[in-house]
Amino acid sequence: MTGKAVRKNRKLYIVALTGIVILVIGILLQIALGSSPIPLPDVIKSLVATDDSKTTAIVQTLRLPRAVLAVLLGASLAVAGALMQAITRNSLASPQVFGVNAGASLAIVTTLIIWPGMNSQWTVYTAFLGAALGGLTVYLFATGGKTTHVKLALAGMAVHLFLSSLTQGAIVLNEQATDVVYWLVGSISGKDWTHVKILVPWAAGGLILSFILSRSISILVLGENMATGLGEKVKWIRLSAGILVIVLAGASVAVAGPIGFIGLIVPxxxxxxxxxxxxxxxxxAALFGAILLVYADILSRYISYPYESPVGIVTALIGAPFFLYLARKGRGIKQ
Incomplete structure (x- = not known):
């Protein structure tokens, strides 16, 4: 192994270790902070305690599942964004920008109006269908004539705004749907282990399959001709990655609403x-996505303290300027 390779591997280890430490600290802070702060030593004890104390109940039934959700959601959305940017070779691609989140949201809200008693598992399937339709609509609008990175992004934002308007209209016209307004901004407040159980199989499966597909994705990013020459099935790679985006983003929206811009920033x-x-x-990307959402959730508790804001507001405050910066650059994926 050459000296350059050794330095490169050392850098990766340092980045990974630093990221893990930052994530662990963020999880502990996320559990400790809240309307009634808990000292860190008590948090650590309560994580493994079996007693019936109030502190243990708060940590294990309220704050720990919320922290686990933040990790899973951040990782899922970041990997979904990285996959979208790879298969489209567009630096502006993300589930939020390309209408995937908005499509999932519209499908869920519409279905809840028609079928108020829909169980949580069917909510996930509905989100998958809406995510697929949203992404497909953007693709069809953007492929006419010469497709550029900015054109694709503008088509995505137009579809996103249109689908979001339909969602808001459905809520206004149906009084029973007003309870999802807070959810539509993107929030993990009030979530429990039931939501974690819904998300885990889809997030874990999607992330693992994405990691397995990563080698083929790396080759695809080099160019379709090169990928074909190296024996890769380009259409199969794009289809597989697209399905994984729908699974990761759709399940995330079904559980926590459309939390935006993580899939844009983190990659x-x-x-x-x-x-x-x-x-x-x-x-x-999974690691950094988890870090971003964990700390964004901490910050969301203090924007309008003592009231809590949806975490989607925090990610939007960070992501919107970042999107404008990338749009101004107007370049594709760099290798």
Whole structure:
């Protein structure tokens, strides 16, 4: 192994270790902070305690599932964004920008109006269908004539705003649907282990399959001709990655609403730190996505303290300027 490779591996280990430490600290802070702060030593004890104390109940039934959800959702949305940017070779691609989140939201709200008693599992399937229709609509609108990165992003934002308007209209016209307004901004407040159980199989399965597909994604990013020459089935890779985006983003929206911009921001940060090889980019994107959402959730509790704001507001405050910066650059994926 050359000296350059050794330094590169050392950098990866340092970035990974630093990220894990930051994530663990964030999880502990997320559990400790709230309307009634809990000292960190008590938090650590309560995580493994079996007593019936009030502190243990708060930690294990309210705050711990919320922290687990933040990790899973952040990882899922970040990997979904990285996959979208890879298969479209568009630096502006993300589930939020390309209408995937908005499509899932519209499908869920419409179905809840028609079928108020729909169980949670069917909510996830509905989100998958809406996510697929949203993404397909953007693709069909943007493929006429010469497709550019900005054109694709503008088509995505137009579809996103249109689908979001339909969702808001459905809520206004149906009084029974007003309880989902807070959810539509993107929130993990009030979630419990039931929501974790719904998300875990889809998030874990989607993330694992994404990591397995990462080598083929890395080759695809080099160009379709090169990928075909190396024996890769380009159409199969795109289809597989697209399905994984729908699973990861759809399940996330079904559980927590459309939390935006994580899938846009994190892949860029990840490629800057660890390079463009998706065998490294996807796992690190999952780590950084979890970190971003955990700390965004902490910040959401203090924007309008003592009241709590949806975490989607925080990610939007960070992500909107980042999107405008990337749109101004107007460039594709760098390797």
């Amino acid at each position: 860029h940060i990840t490629r800057k730190l660890v390079g463009g090889d998706y065998q490294r980019t996807l796992p690190f």
